[in-house]
Amino acid sequence: MTLAGNRPTMERLRNHNRTSQTIMTVINSIADRAEEIRAWRHELHQHPEICFEEVWTSDFIAAKLESFGIEIHRGMGKTGVVGVLRGSGDSARAIGLRADIDALPMDELNEFEHASKIPGRMHACGHDGHTAMLLGAAQYLAETRNFDGTVYFIFQPAEEGGGGGLAMIEDGLFSEFDMQTVWGMHNWPSMDKGHAGIHDGVCMANADEFAMTISGRGGHAAQPHSCIDPIPCGATIVQALQTIVARRVSPVDSAVVSVTIFQAGSAHNVIPDDVKLAGTARSFRTETRQLLETAIREVSESVAAAHQCQIDFEWSPGYPATVNHAVEAERAAGVMATVLGEDNIDRDVEPSLGAEDFAYMLEEKPGAYIWLGSGPAPAEGMLHCARFDFNDEVLPIGASYWAKLVESELPR
Ligand code: NI
Helix, strand or coil: CCCCCCCCCCCCEECCCCCCCCEECCCHHHHHCHHHHHHHHHHHHHCCCECCCCHHHHHHHHHHHHHCCCEEEEEECCCEEEEEEECCCCCCCEEEEEEECCEECCCCCCCCCCCCCCCCCECCCCHHHHHHHHHHHHHHHHHHCCCCCEEEEEEECCCCCCCHHHHHHHCCHHHHCCCCEEEEEEEEEEEECCCEEECCCEEECEEEEEEEEEECECEECCCHHHCECHHHHHHHHHHHHHHHHHHCCCCCCCEEEEEEEEEECCCCCEECCEEEEEEEEEECCHHHHHHHHHHHHHHHHHHHHHCCCEEEEEEECCCCCEECCHHHHHHHHHHHHHHHCHHHEECCCCCCCCCCCHHHHHHHCCEEEEEEEEECCCHHHCCCCCCCCCCHHHHHHHHHHHHHHHHHHCCC
C-alpha cells in the first residue's frame, strides 16, 4: 500500500525487543507530530474523568476535531463525540474507528509532571493514549484526504463498566451514521512495543456479575445451636463454586468464577444474621456463559438450603464477549504489518478473560479489535495499576495504523 502525499517512508523508530531488531514504519508526517500528539496525551492524562462524566474530555476532543476542520456530533451516549470526515471522492463506503475516552476511579501514584490532577481519578488503562492516537490520525487524514469514502471517528465514553459503547449504539450511532465496518484498538503493556496481536475470533470474555445475600438467624457465638449461622454456609458456597469450572466446564474451554466480596459480622461473639457474597463469572462461549449462570445459581441455592439458610441471588449480565470478524481481522493484521513488519504481528495471541464494551459494536457490525504492544512494563505498571502510564513511544504507531487502515479500507 502506498501513501500519496507522503514522502518515502523513513525508519523512525527502533524496536528494543531483545530477540529482534525490527524497523517500524510510521507515517512521516505523523512521526513529525509525535511531540504534539504526546502533549495531547499528557493533557488528557492530567484530566481524567470516569463513566459518562467525560465533559472536559469531550470538549477537548471536539475542539481538536473542529480545529482540523472535521464535522462533529456531540452528546451521543451522553458524553460521546463522533467526528465525520469525507474523503476526496464520492464513494458511499464508510468505516468507524473507535477510541475509548474514560478513566478509572482510583488515585494515581505516579509523580511525574503529567500525573492526574484530579484526586480519585486516573487514566490507568491508557484511554488517554487511545484518544490521542485517534486524534493524531484524524489530523493527518483531514489534511491528506487520501481516501474515498467517509470516516467516523468514534470517541466513546464509559468503557470501564458503564457500557458506553452500547449507549452510543442506542443513541443512534449506526442508524445515524451508516458505516459498514468498525475498528478498535487497545494498548497492551504485556506485549512489547513494536508488536501487535490480533485474533480471528474471540479476543475478550463475557463478563457477568453475581451477588447474593445468605440469611440465617444471628445470636450468641457461644450458642450456635440456637442460631442459623450463615458464615459456614457462605464459606461452603465459595468452595463449591470453585468446582463449577473444574468439573462442569469442558477442560478445553475457558472460564473463571471468582468470589471477590465476602462480607459478614461485626463482633467476635456475635453470629451475624447474614452474609453477602459477590463475584464475577467469565467465559468465551455463549453456552458456557449460560452454564455458569445456571450452575452458580443452583450451587448457591442448594448449599444454602442444606444449611437451612435463605438466599437472595442476583445475576447481572455484563459485557458480552468481544469477537472479531475473521475477514476484517486479517485485513487489520495486514495493515498493522505495513507499520510493524509481518514478523511482529501475532495472530495466535491468547485471548484475555478481561472484557471490553467494543463487543457491542462488533455484535452490530463486522470489524476487528487489535492489541497494540506497549511494553515492556513493570508489574506495578500494568493496566489498571496505580503506577501505569501509557507508553508515548507507541503513539505514532497507533496513529499510523489508523491512518493506513482508512487508506486501505477506503482506497481512492
Ligand atoms: Ni481499557
